[in-house]
Amino acid sequence: MKILHASAEYFPYIKMGGLADMLASLTKEQAKTEEVYVALPLIGKMGKEPKWTGKEVKALLPEDAKEETIAVSLLAKARFLEAEESGLKLYFFESELFQGLDSIYGTTDEHYRFAIFSYACYALSQILNVDVYHAHDWHTALSLGLHKNSSHSIPSIFTIHNLAYQGDHPFWMTGFLKEDPFRLVTSPFDHNDKCNYMKAGILSAGQITTVSPGYREETLREPNGFGLSYVLNKRSEDYTGILNGIDAEEWNPQFDKRIFQTYSAANWKEGKLKNKTLLYEEIGRPHLSLDAPLIGLIGRLTYQKGFPTFLQAFLERRHLSHRYVVLGSGDTETEKAFFHLSDTFPDVFYFYRGYNESLAHKIEAASDFFLMPSLFEPCGLNQMYSHAYGTIPIVSRVGGLRDTVEESADPKFKTGIVFEPNDVGSLGYALERAKDLYDSSERDHVVKNIMNLDWTWTKRKMEYDFIYQRAIELLQ
Ligand code: ADP
Ligand code: GLC
Numbered sequence: 001m002k003i004l005h006a007s008a009e010y011f012p013y014i015k016m017g018g019l020a021d022m023l024a025s026l027t028k029e030q031a032k033t034e035e036v037y038v039a040l041p042l043i044g045k046m047g048k049e050p051k052w053t054g055k056e057v058k059a060l061l062p063e064d065a066k067e068e069t070i071a072v073s074l075l076a077k078a079r080f081l082e083a084e085e086s087g088l089k090l091y092f093f094e095s096e097l098f099q100g101l102d103s104i105y106g107t108t109d110e111h112y113r114f115a116i117f118s119y120a121c122y123a124l125s126q127i128l129n130v131d132v133y134h135a136h137d138w139h140t141a142l143s144l145g146l147h148k149n150s151s152h153s154i155p156s157i158f159t160i161h162n163l164a165y166q167g168d169h170p171f172w173m174t175g176f177l178k179e180d181p182f183r184l185v186t187s188p189f190d191h192n193d194k195c196n197y198m199k200a201g202i203l204s205a206g207q208i209t210t211v212s213p214g215y216r217e218e219t220l221r222e223p224n225g226f227g228l229s230y231v232l233n234k235r236s237e238d239y240t241g242i243l244n245g246i247d248a249e250e251w252n253p254q255f256d257k258r259i260f261q262t263y264s265a266a267n268w269k270e271g272k273l274k275n276k277t278l279l280y281e282e283i284g285r286p287h288l289s290l291d292a293p294l295i296g297l298i299g300r301l302t303y304q305k306g307f308p309t310f311l312q313a314f315l316e317r318r319h320l321s322h323r324y325v326v327l328g329s330g331d332t333e334t335e336k337a338f339f340h341l342s343d344t345f346p347d348v349f350y351f352y353r354g355y356n357e358s359l360a361h362k363i364e365a366a367s368d369f370f371l372m373p374s375l376f377e378p379c380g381l382n383q384m385y386s387h388a389y390g391t392i393p394i395v396s397r398v399g400g401l402r403d404t405v406e407e408s409a410d411p412k413f414k415t416g417i418v419f420e421p422n423d424v425g426s427l428g429y430a431l432e433r434a435k436d437l438y439d440s441s442e443r444d445h446v447v448k449n450i451m452n453l454d455w456t457w458t459k460r461k462m463e464y465d466f467i468y469q470r471a472i473e474l475l476q
Contacts (some may be wrong), residue, residue, distance in 0.1 A: 001468070002130040003030060004037045006121035006140040008114070008323065010090070011250075012047040014104050015357075015437040017300055018134060018244070018381045022211065025247035029457035037128060039121045040142075042081065042092035050083035050092060057127055059093060059120035064181030071116055072180050078116075080124055092320035093120050110139075111169040112176070114197070116143035121474040125154055132157065132468045132471045138167030138215070141201030143176070145184050147183040148204040157464075160198070160207035162378050163219055163226045164304060167197035173190065191227065202209055202231050207472035208239045209464075210401030216241030220300035224467040240467055243403055244379040247459030248313035251364075251385045258361035273367065275298055275357040279366040283325065283350050292321040295431075296367030296391065298360050298382055301330030301338075306396060306422060311337050313427040314349075320435050325363055326351045369434050373406075375421050377401050387415065387450040392437065394430050396421035402428040404455070411445040415453065 005027060009020035023038070060075040078095035097113045118135075122143040125133045134157040135143050147156045148420045161258055174195040177184045189200040202208055210283070216239060218224040232239055249255070254264045254273065260278040261269020273290065280288045288294075294332050299305045311334075314324070326338055326349075338351035352359060364370065370386035372395045379400030383393040387404075393416040395401040405416035417437070419430035437443050 002035045003132045004125045004130040005134045005374045006039045007136040008139040028086050029461045036088040037093045039097040042094045045102040055082040061123045067180045069179045114139040122146040137161045138197040141197045141441045144204040145200045158201040158208050160210040168194040168294045205473050207467045212243045212403045213241035214403040215378045215399035242463045245460050246384045246455045248456045253389045258358045259365040275366040293368040294323045295369045296363040297326045299328050301328045301334040302427045306375045310373045312424045317428045317431045367391045384455040387453045390451045392445045411442045414446050
């Protein structure tokens with residue numbers, strides 16, 4: 001089967017969060033049995049130089065270029081450049097709209113940029129004549145509207161990674177969607193007087209998925225549908241939650257080249273102690289107590305991640321001996337608060353502002369616990385990476401976190417600590433339970449349980465195969 005994925009992110013070329021990791025690991029697994037292509041924008045600053053094959057593909061179908069609009073002329077000048085990666089082909093969209101960018105998101109004209117990219121992905125799927133077209137998040141959602149209108153429709157899937165970002169724009173900014181090469185009737189995508197790309201994807205795709213069963217259920221009700229739960233309810237029969245998998249080659253303490261010392265389930269205690277010691281030296285805090293439990297936190301500092309709940313719980317539970325290492329960047333207020341704690345409590349708290357892939361691996365390896373206080377979490381990957389590294393996750397009971405972490409009373413089934421979202425008292429109590437667990441022999445059982453969990457795609461890839469089959473049957 002020939003599958004084309006369309007996405008704004010793909011590890012290690014463009015990564016802002018979990019979408020990049022999810023897609024790279026899923027496609028690597030799919031490429032073992034299928035012919036897999038991935039369409040991506042080519043930006044100025046890439047995480048890795050692609051291995052070009054020299055092949056080029058056009059980004060505009062001749063039948064869509066009857067009138068010389070600005071979009072048509074931009075697409076006529078643009079092209080896809082083919083590159084090779086782990087048994088699959090990447091198609092980088094080379095266009096003046098993307099080439100100067102250091103970072104993929106955050107410019108005020110993204111609605112235009114991603115609309116053009118979405119058209120190009122649609123054109124690529126026709127040119128490559130694929131069996132299944134799979135688009136991810138709002139950035140590529142309009143391509144599904146184009147597929148729906150097309151006389152050569154291809155079975156299509158839309159995966160929602162995060163409903164908080166929908167790509168909605170005032171109609172005066174999206175008038176170009178009525179002209180060549182789009183020719184879209186945009187009224188069905190109207191949401192609060194804006195053209196909503198996410199809604200377009202939900203209404204147009206053959207099948208819709210999101211990244212965990214728990215999040216699927218939550219998004220069918222407000223406020224977690226971010227205003228779109230009524231559209232998801234309309235399509236609930238075609239809407240499935242499939243838990244993300246992880247890449248066991250990238251995230252494996254036995255082979256990880258980014259950590260100070262590799263380790264396995266057989267020697268995790270020594271491995272973690274060594275990693276903790278050297279991490280404290282690297283961050284310039286060699287005096288941090290090695291006996292005290294270390295809690296790691298990594299993430300985008302946005303509303304979703306619930307860090308203010310943690311800040312309050314931390315202050316209320318100052319008497320606990322935990323140490324904290326935090327890595328992230330985002331909201332200025334949260335960054336300031338973390339810097340403040342880092343300065344005020346240098347024996348307890350360390351904050352690194354920025355994005356640092358190696359440090360993320362080192363924190364996973366060194367930490368005893370990993371905290372995710374999310375207010376909502378479509379899937380979350382770090383709790384699964386933590387399991388692999390023998391780092392006990394402490395998570396809020398939301399979305400994919402509640403699907404992957406269980407605080408069972410029976411130590412044989414315990415895989416972490418779970419608390420209620422947006423609840424300072426509940427998080428504080430979870431920090432106390434973490435201390436008790438750290439001091440008890442039960443910890444050894446829990447670490448053994450979690451290091452034995454298999455969160456790879458090997459078994460779960462089939463769930464996407466099933467959805468692809470349904471999308472194919474729908475068109476027959
Ligand atoms: P989201 O996609 O909502 O950001 P996920 O848990 O799915 O959340 O994935 C986040 C990914 O991004 C993880 O691989 C995490 O390690 C990584 N990450 C987030 N912030 C940083 C950072 N500041 N430095 C390094 N890696 C980060
Ligand atoms: C999103 C979600 C995150 C999920 C990731 C990959 O960014 O916020 O929970 O793990 O996508 O699907």
